[in-house]
Amino acid sequence: MEIDKAFGEVLKQKRVHNSISQEELAYLSNLDRTFISMLERGKRQPSLKTIFVLADALETLPSQLISEVEKKLKL
């Protein structure tokens, strides 16, 4: 599995778990909704800062997010 795809899956997982829409996540993270959409589908990869604001919006730690990406990549 590619990194982008793994991150996208983790992102969507967390967002759905928090019961918020892409639009709400975009608002909370000050990112564009279409960009969130592309991230979730693995069409884009985030920068360091983006990882931090997304983790914050999802009420988790950036390292936790990355850790779950690592887990996906090991499979």
Add this chain to the structure above:
Amino acid sequence: MEIDKAFGEVLKQKRVHNSISQEELAYLSNLDRTFISMLERGKRQPSLKTIFVLADALETLPSQLISEVEKKLKL
């Protein structure tokens, strides 16, 4: 402290701890040496993929790298 600066400090810390030069790290991670230099000085921020290849070259986990960035940001 800004995220870029914190990441740069962690990166340099790890690299020096592993006793390798910027040039060697650049070779191991397939990145440009000048870019490594800018990262360490907080002049640039890495993308997700870059975080992973750097962690790999430094023989650590990406989540570990990020975790140390978080620590620096809390201070």
Add this chain to the structure above:
DNA sequence: TGCTTATGTAGACTATAGTCAGTAGACCTG
């Protein structure tokens, strides 16, 4: 039906990640 919410997707755009070639200075050591 028609209205709303959620998401995918496209195109054009700006900002910045990442490359490449080169110069300069600090620090060693022969």
Add this chain to the structure above:
DNA sequence: CAGGTCTACTGACTATAGTCTACATAAGCA
């Protein structure tokens, strides 16, 4: 002193992160 190593820094370049506007579709609900 000259020679190697390491790093800071620049400018020009290409690739891509991230924005914005807009349209399309599917699901659910009055």
